[in-house]
Amino acid sequence: MNAAAEAPTSTVVVNGSRMELIDRGRGRPILFLHPHIGLDPSTPVLAMLAEGGRLIAPSHPGFGHSERPAGLTTVDDLAYFYLDLMDTLDLRDSLVIGVSLGAWIAAAIAVKSTARMARLVLGNPVGIKVGDRETRDILDIFAMVEGEFLEKSFADPAAGKRDYSTMTDDEVTVVARNRETAALYTWSPYMHDPKLKSRLHRIRIPTLVLWGAADRLVNETYGRAFCAALPNGTFETIAGAGHFLHIEQPKAFAARTLAFGGQMTD
């Protein structure tokens, strides 16, 4: 991790819970919702996104150094929490971006209310059930050793590798905390909300589904099915990226996202 490139984190209190977030850049709000592996403040895509507006990238409750309010245990709870966060920060006409679990959260927010959103970008979203009852749409990340997880989720597994021996205690603690909190939200039903698919029709704002084409945790058919359930969805792929496309292809991810967001009406 390159400390010099790290964005400074600040905090915001939402409903009495202290949230860690990156708040940088100026202009229209861009809310970035991270995947289940957490938010690395030094990941290059953040600076790129901040060139297109005011980037707000929180660590979800229970991730990073963010508190988790008692009783907040589901993605549905997270969605209500983020509606409150958007109220607290008075975000208007936001571009909301989520990757993987973050995309599920973004969709769960948007089916409730898009009042503070203009456009939505979902990177390799999870959160719906597509296949039949004996088909696991998304590989069981909790039944994999780390090497297999990296191989399935990255086009180049080296892109996701971490050396725990050189990380600080705090950084390793965050990794362990992220893993536990991810399981809290996604263990069962595994990586989806059985109700979400039938509610996606409520998201009427323009939505871009960006798909890292080398994802082997979940396949493109799933991504296309997600997009097809959106009334105003567009599906595009990004080559050379797996499940975490914002990490592997940050330039392409930021450029496509901001270009799509640039069509926002002010």
Place this chain on the structure above:
Amino acid sequence: MRVYQFTEQPYYPAWSDHNGSLRVNLPNARQDPKIAADLLHRYYDEWLVADEVGLDIMVNEHHATATCMSCTAIVALSVLARETKRARLLVLGYPIGLRPDPLRCAEELATIDVLSRGRLDMGFVKGVPYEFPVSNQNAVGVMERFWESHDFIIKAMTSHGEPFNWESEHFHYRHVNLWPRPYQNPHPPVWSTTGSRGNARVLGEKGYVMATLGTGFATRKLFDAYRAGYVSAGRQAPAADRFGYLGLVAVAANERAARARAEFIAGYVRTSGIVAPQFRNPPGYLSIEDNVRILRGEKRQRSGTRDGRFIDMHSASVQDLIDAAIMFCGTPDQVYAQIVDFCEYCGGMGNLVMMGHAGSLSHDDTVDNLTLFAKEVLPRLKEYKQPRAEAPAAA
């Protein structure tokens, strides 16, 4: 002292060909139901021997594994409640952390208690890590769910008036009304297990029987944490009957025969941890601090000898196991001396959960092991006056 005879009812014929995992993902095609039937009947016969010779009985359950065919302790308890005459029947444990329906648990256990005319000891456990993926229960928050389940079961067993209502974080019921109610009043004794000092203290506060497994000469600190919790609730130091310990036992007329028997029984500790690595540590089962240590590649060491040497269960020799008090092995005199020595070290340990059968130990060897123990060791252990350690001032 009480001594409970325990076997996991292993399907050992599958142990030789497992591709690195005896649990969770070993295909059940490796099991022949006819052999399984023969083994199960044999294991019940051996428990009946235990009942006849004056031992008590412990059963447990595990899931999706060739190490333990008892996949629901209720089946074993049901058979034994009816077929045994006098033994206390300890389930250690009933994995309520994996159970979605504590009302059903309460009903089953109450019925067993009635059927056995009050011989049930009711051990609650959260469940082993690799069985969370099997049960689909979330290991995150399992202790909160465990205690709510416990609270509900005790409330159900002790409520004798109008049906009650339960609407809480994890469980929701209306019209709870247990028929039959438990035979023992107010309810069967509660046991649990732990490997953590924090949990040991909580069990002490509640005054339940606490058993440890595989903790060897790292046991005393757990017992002391229990003692601290026990006296913090305004009681005198706990008697030895509040403590249990699982020990493998191989006894024979001479040391050589006992060691030969021990090699079979050691199959338990040598196979118990054979599970595919991806199932060993589901998120939430261990603390964040423990997971940090694991990410950093630090090994978790549990089983120590008296002189502080840690024992790797997979590769431990019989002598290692004896040195670590994981196994009590030798002639009746030697086994008695080893157990007493361990009780003295513990400051009192009044319930030996004796693994007198494990692995591929034969029926004849098992019967001889149990019979000799009951004849030569048990009477002396019953006479033995346990120490009663005070709670440590700073625990």
